[in-house]
Amino acid sequence: MRLVASDLDGTIVGPDNKISDRTVRAFRDCADAGIDIVFVTGRPPRWLKPLSEALGHAGTVICSNGAITYDLGADRLIKAQAMSLPDLFSAAAIIRELYPSVRFAAETVDGFHLGPGFLEAGSEELPGTATPAPLESSLTDADTVVKFLARVDGTSPDDFLQRVRPAVAHLVSTTHSAPAVALLEMSLQGLNKAVTLADYAASRDIDSADVVAFGDMPNDIQMLQWAGCGYAMASGHPEARAAADKVAPAFADDGVAQVLESLLRTL
Structure with a gap:
């Protein structure tokens, strides 16, 4: 596991726009272990406050279902892929x-x-x-x-x-x-979360086999399929669960944190 890619809403962010303390700790432990972290969301850059405020994330965020690559720490657009x-x-x-x-x-x-x-x-x-x-x-x-x-x-x-x-x-x-x-x-046309995530991983010389991804909805399906190990949330959409390699415990049970804690113990 060299890269963790995670969706936000319904995966680590709740309807209250918050991230649980357990999930925050799990991501910080991944960073401390030298694992690259990128968040991959349908949200636009202006809706990334949970990442900066709760997680203190200052790295890359793939926004708008892959259309925007954004440097959260620098508050800077890296790349935009526009429709005609x-x-x-x-x-x-x-x-x-x-x-x-x-x-x-x-x-x-x-x-x-x-x-x-x-x-x-x-x-x-x-x-x-x-x-x-x-x-x-x-x-x-x-x-x-x-x-x-x-x-x-x-x-x-x-x-x-x-x-x-x-x-x-x-x-x-x-x-x-x-x-x-x-x-x-x-x-x-042809753009989705997986396309931009693959470009990001390649820029870090990380193979898909070394990527663990989390998501819960149809817009996560390609990402879950591309990653070496894709986890759909047990509380997620049936099509996302069917597309994933594995199912993580439900969002309400801090499913992403549970999986990351387990994976970190094996490093």
Whole structure:
């Protein structure tokens, strides 16, 4: 074990946006043992406070499902892999035909573009001073779009994904990570967490066989499959559990910490 790669939400970060003391200790013990640590999340860089505040992590974070590589300690963007606006708008048109009431939003390296109705006014999820406007009017060629979001009511996240993904596969990569909200996350075609994690590991001369990865949702599947040993959380999505080599105890039981403690004892 030379590298530990971990998802955040539902894996080590709870709904309260906190990381347990046991999990913090386990990651610090890994760092003390000389093991490289990288966090791989769907979150944008502005939502990484749990890592800096609880863990004191000052290293690399792979954000936005692989679209952004970020130096948390230096608060610096290392790399962004952007979608093209023509592909984004073509995908939007296809999704709108399938789900006429769909709402859209887009993450860029500089902030958030919010389509009408995507979030309710006053929502805690509303970032900064984002003002709702059609993406066709708010996005320009100067924007580096790293994630395109689609949200709809009246269906499940899995059904939404299963219907949309094949329809837009020639344009974008599509996944989801919200357990109870029909919210799709789209990025550059062919991009996912595993692609960027593999690049990071290669830059450290670390083979996939020496990587242990943790995740809980469909957006973690490729990462769990790529790693030498991928652990899905027992509390995670069935498809993530099916894709992983092993299943870690549930999030509520500090499953990642339990596995890391056990692995460290074998070093």
